[in-house]
Amino acid sequence: MKTTLSLNKNYEFRRLYSRGKSYASPLVVIYCSKNHGTLNRLGITVGAKVGKAVRRNRVRRRIREIYRLNADRLKTGWDIVVVARAKAAEATYRDIESEFLKAAERLSLIRK
Structure with a gap:
């Protein structure tokens, strides 16, 4: 099983927002950038516009689970927000x- 690290620092998120590739859909926006390691690092942001804490946490859990179940299909060595x-x-x-x-798929994160 692959290990995924979390993005925690504000500067890591800001770096991806400013320099990373992005794709926006009606439900999620994904930013990604190559990192210098062999593992993926994942950050999840759910703003107050999504709802109160219970709803935000539910969305966060769903995104984390979607990532976990599809992690083996993704390329490694990427920072993803x-x-x-x-x-x-x-x-x-x-x-x-x-x-x-x-x-x-649009960001070329899926393995061929």
């Missing part, structure tokens, strides 16, 4: 998963 949009709170798990995979 997933930003949930307000519509993600009403979306189903399958909708978020399909948007995540479509965005990852």
Whole structure:
């Protein structure tokens, strides 16, 4: 099983927002940039527009699980930030998963 590290520092998120490649869908925005390691690092951002804490945490858990189940399909050595949009709170798990995979494909994060 692959290990995934978390992005925690504000400067790591800002670096991805300013220099990383991005793809926006109605439910999520994904930013990615190559890192100098062999592991992926994941950051998840769910803003207050998504709803109160219970809804934000539910969306965060869904995104984390989507990433976990599809981590073996993703290339390694990338920093990835997933930003949930307000519509993600009403979306189903399958909708978020399909948007995540479509965005990852567009950003060339999926292995061939």
